[in-house]
Amino acid sequence: MRPTSQLLLLLFLACILLLSIQTSAADKLEKGQNLTDSNGDTLVSAGGSFTLGFFSPGVSTKRYLGIWFSVSNDTVYWVANRDDPLGDTSGMFVFNDAATLVLLDGSRRTVWSSDFSSGSAAQLLDSGNLVVRNGSSDAYLWQSFDHPSDTLLPGMKLGKNFWTKTEWQLTSWRSADDPSPGDYGRTLETKGLPELVLWRGNVKTYRTGPWNGLYFNGVPEASTYTNMYPLHMTGLTGRSTEITYGYTAVPGAPLTRVVVNHTGVVEPLVWNTDTGAWISFFSRGARDVTCEAYGKCGASGLCNPEAALSGFCGCLPGFSSVSASAWQMKQYAGGCQRDAVLECRGGKTTGRFKVVSGVKLPDTQNATVDIDVATLEECEARCYANCSCLAYAAADTRGGGNRSGYVMWADAIVDLRLIDNKQDLYLRLSKSEFGEPSVSKFPTRIVIIGVSVSVIIIVVLLAFFFFIWRRSHNPGGFSDRNIIGKGGFSNVYKGKLRDGTDLAVDVAVKRLKRTRLTDKGREDFLREVEVMSTLTHVNLAELLYYCQDQEEDEWILVYEWMEKKSLNRYIFGTHCNACRVNLSLYAHMYPKLFISVFGLTHLFGNAGEQNMPRSSPNWAQRLEIIRGVAVGVEFLHSKQVIHRDLKPGNILLDDSWNPKIADFATAKLFIADQTDPTVVLTPGYVAPEYAGAERTLTYKCDVYSFGVVLLEIVIGKRRTSMPTFLLHAWELWNRRDIEELLDQEVGELGELLSALARCIQIGLLCVQNLHRSPEEDRPAMSEVVAMLTSSDSQLRMPSYDNQESEYCMGK
Numbered sequence: 001m002r003p004t005s006q007l008l009l010l011l012f013l014a015c016i017l018l019l020s021i022q023t024s025a026a027d028k029l030e031k032g033q034n035l036t037d038s039n040g041d042t043l044v045s046a047g048g049s050f051t052l053g054f055f056s057p058g059v060s061t062k063r064y065l066g067i068w069f070s071v072s073n074d075t076v077y078w079v080a081n082r083d084d085p086l087g088d089t090s091g092m093f094v095f096n097d098a099a100t101l102v103l104l105d106g107s108r109r110t111v112w113s114s115d116f117s118s119g120s121a122a123q124l125l126d127s128g129n130l131v132v133r134n135g136s137s138d139a140y141l142w143q144s145f146d147h148p149s150d151t152l153l154p155g156m157k158l159g160k161n162f163w164t165k166t167e168w169q170l171t172s173w174r175s176a177d178d179p180s181p182g183d184y185g186r187t188l189e190t191k192g193l194p195e196l197v198l199w200r201g202n203v204k205t206y207r208t209g210p211w212n213g214l215y216f217n218g219v220p221e222a223s224t225y226t227n228m229y230p231l232h233m234t235g236l237t238g239r240s241t242e243i244t245y246g247y248t249a250v251p252g253a254p255l256t257r258v259v260v261n262h263t264g265v266v267e268p269l270v271w272n273t274d275t276g277a278w279i280s281f282f283s284r285g286a287r288d289v290t291c292e293a294y295g296k297c298g299a300s301g302l303c304n305p306e307a308a309l310s311g312f313c314g315c316l317p318g319f320s321s322v323s324a325s326a327w328q329m330k331q332y333a334g335g336c337q338r339d340a341v342l343e344c345r346g347g348k349t350t351g352r353f354k355v356v357s358g359v360k361l362p363d364t365q366n367a368t369v370d371i372d373v374a375t376l377e378e379c380e381a382r383c384y385a386n387c388s389c390l391a392y393a394a395a396d397t398r399g400g401g402n403r404s405g406y407v408m409w410a411d412a413i414v415d416l417r418l419i420d421n422k423q424d425l426y427l428r429l430s431k432s433e434f435g436e437p438s439v440s441k442f443p444t445r446i447v448i449i450g451v452s453v454s455v456i457i458i459v460v461l462l463a464f465f466f467f468i469w470r471r472s473h474n475p476g477g478f479s480d481r482n483i484i485g486k487g488g489f490s491n492v493y494k495g496k497l498r499d500g501t502d503l504a505v506d507v508a509v510k511r512l513k514r515t516r517l518t519d520k521g522r523e524d525f526l527r528e529v530e531v532m533s534t535l536t537h538v539n540l541a542e543l544l545y546y547c548q549d550q551e552e553d554e555w556i557l558v559y560e561w562m563e564k565k566s567l568n569r570y571i572f573g574t575h576c577n578a579c580r581v582n583l584s585l586y587a588h589m590y591p592k593l594f595i596s597v598f599g600l601t602h603l604f605g606n607a608g609e610q611n612m613p614r615s616s617p618n619w620a621q622r623l624e625i626i627r628g629v630a631v632g633v634e635f636l637h638s639k640q641v642i643h644r645d646l647k648p649g650n651i652l653l654d655d656s657w658n659p660k661i662a663d664f665a666t667a668k669l670f671i672a673d674q675t676d677p678t679v680v681l682t683p684g685y686v687a688p689e690y691a692g693a694e695r696t697l698t699y700k701c702d703v704y705s706f707g708v709v710l711l712e713i714v715i716g717k718r719r720t721s722m723p724t725f726l727l728h729a730w731e732l733w734n735r736r737d738i739e740e741l742l743d744q745e746v747g748e749l750g751e752l753l754s755a756l757a758r759c760i761q762i763g764l765l766c767v768q769n770l771h772r773s774p775e776e777d778r779p780a781m782s783e784v785v786a787m788l789t790s791s792d793s794q795l796r797m798p799s800y801d802n803q804e805s806e807y808c809m810g811k
């Protein structure tokens, strides 16, 4: 080979080498170097697993600096400027001369910076951790793992440092398009035994149960994957300054993450390379989730995921519900009380211990913990020696009784559930519960207690049977004076449920008219019960109780009482001239059509409405009502239920203006076979494709009705009161005259104008009818919720087909 060709070859190789260096992104940022958004600069970790760069979440156009999984670039695990988005792509990420990481906007203002200086270089590691090294040492001056967003990766930790007061916790995004801190947080609670807690604001919504040495005892499933992803709890023994929890991944294990998503769901996920999707580690049945709501069954209650028939809640052995009637109505928060009092003599317990096996231990926030106690026998002795001890358990189940540690409850036993683990709770009960005579110096006291307990039980039973008897044998109880609404098929009464105690709860009782009872009516009744008894949500009216007595032909539904009644009263008030949409009139006009079977429209909405002065919610309240309704409908759709009759009359308000959707007589499970001939038409709210000859029923029918309701809430007028309601809205929207649309009662808008514009835009998107498919025309309810929760995501422009004449009532 001649020397020149050798030189050429060398040059060629050098070029290739240079090129490959140019195209493969670096994993380091040295002093003075920068990443520029407009150039699309990124750092990629050495193994290629993670990428750092600028991104826009979801439909938002704002720019954030974040780190994402390279295989799934919309899975961002860490965001630097969560609260300070950049408006355009002029941002720059610099490791500046002071050796600090800074994020600068277009005018070179610092929007985010790391809290250290004088590092040597920043590097994105293959674990996803962005670290700043101190010289060439392995110590980090700063690391992104110390500043979690909503995701826990292997190697990260949650917990507290008691000296520096540092706390590592996860906070959900506000919405899919907005990484700013949202409602949900996940922390490691360190009072009592350590456990993970999910918070919504400052309310505990779920706890994992205490750490048992291997895993959190309410999440036994975790033990099935600890060989691949070992869990670590540190700082439990000795006088540690720091208690932390985290997990790691063995080499070669698939990518994984645990995320608190903005709807408050916490899920451990793994990346499936075959399908290119994240999958859940374990999925729990829907029933199991019912026991997860914090404190669902009240103090001394025991949640049993298998006991669907009794509403999942029961009492601990030796306890009974404080209020039988409240429990009957599925209101368990009152909890349970002891059947036989505990005694204490000479500072010592006289009771015995009952073992409750396979439980997620109760909240240990106020419990006494001593991790050094050696055996369960010693635990028992300690509990015996303390009259305030209600229950105890081993804090560490690894030794099977040896090195067990000790946790003892003295004030309350809250959030206990059955679960398939090996954890036992030792519950202290009076000896009488074990068939032994209770030793007492004052036998008369027992007699007195016994007699009063029996008297109370008898009174409660009598009151209960009286209630049942009155309902079934004395229709006069149902006095006309108590009627608060009349429908074509039912009357609705305001009632009180009482028992022998002080408790009296207002309820709304919907009773089918016997004269109108048909087989169809009965079927629909059963469907309403079936649908409603399985769904509970803050934005749905709760079915407390139902009664179906075939012999007496008595069909009754009992709903929670809503003091503020329906939305009708507040948004239409005195303006309304078409308030009394009389269902029986329509039933007469369309004898073949089935309109609201039970007519709950009249349940709360119309009683005494016409003379009511109007107390009008302000704009902020209206916006919250709109969001609440949207969330309620989204929930229904997520459970495959279509409401079909969404309108202000079916939206009830509680004392604090929280909306609750009611009337599920018309609700349908969305099944592919829609042969059910039942058609629900409330003029004005029904989607055109469903009103039309085809009767196409999809989730988007509810979206349409929701759009109408949204616009009504904003405008303060009933759609049916103005023949051109929607045309009018479109016209003003096209003229950018949206302030015209706002209800006069709301008053000055000020800076909320953009919120109003956004809200109307969403409403119009929901009622779009471009004669394409409804699927294309309107957003899904989950998108509507996302649009309503985020204030800056980009919205589509709604458009209106001029050819379409408005669907008119009666046509």
Ligand SMILES: *[C@@H]1O[C@H](CO)[C@@H](O)[C@H](O)[C@H]1NC(C)=O
Pocket: 032, 033, 034, 035, 036
């Ligand atoms: C950013 O880095 C590029 C090259 O890496 C350099 O040309 C540019 O001047 C830097 N910009 C600033 C503001 O430091």
Ligand SMILES: *[C@@H]1O[C@H](CO)[C@@H](O)[C@H](O)[C@H]1NC(C)=O
Pocket: 055, 073, 074
């Ligand atoms: C993310 O990946 C998809 C598909 O690989 C690609 O189309 C898209 O442009 C990527 N987005 C970003 C921000 O890199």
Ligand SMILES: *[C@@H]1O[C@H](CO)[C@@H](O)[C@H](O)[C@H]1NC(C)=O
Pocket: 134, 135, 137, 139, 141
């Ligand atoms: C950085 O390293 C130097 C020398 O190795 C050491 O003196 C200094 O304390 C370290 N700084 C921090 C913050 O760890």
Ligand SMILES: *[C@@H]1O[C@H](CO)[C@@H](O)[C@H](O)[C@H]1NC(C)=O
Pocket: 176, 261, 262, 263, 265, 267
């Ligand atoms: C939150 O997680 C649940 C469970 O995986 C999922 O169904 C839901 O779609 C998630 N929500 C968002 C917005 O990611």
Ligand SMILES: *[C@@H]1O[C@H](CO)[C@@H](O)[C@H](O)[C@H]1NC(C)=O
Pocket: 363, 364, 365, 366, 411, 412, 414
């Ligand atoms: C612990 O005690 C505090 C203060 O008395 C109380 O507010 C809280 O409800 C208790 N927690 C439990 C789980 O009993």
Ligand SMILES: *[C@@H]1O[C@H](CO)[C@@H](O)[C@H](O)[C@H]1NC(C)=O
Pocket: 368, 385, 386, 387, 388, 389, 410
């Ligand atoms: C009994 O337990 C309570 C609650 O933990 C504690 O305050 C009290 O000091 C204990 N009493 C004795 C005698 O140990």
Ligand SMILES: *[C@@H]1O[C@H](CO)[C@@H](O)[C@H](O)[C@H]1NC(C)=O
Pocket: 399, 400, 401, 402
């Ligand atoms: C507990 O310790 C005792 C004595 O050290 C030993 O004999 C016994 O096998 C241990 N039990 C378990 C379950 O490890």
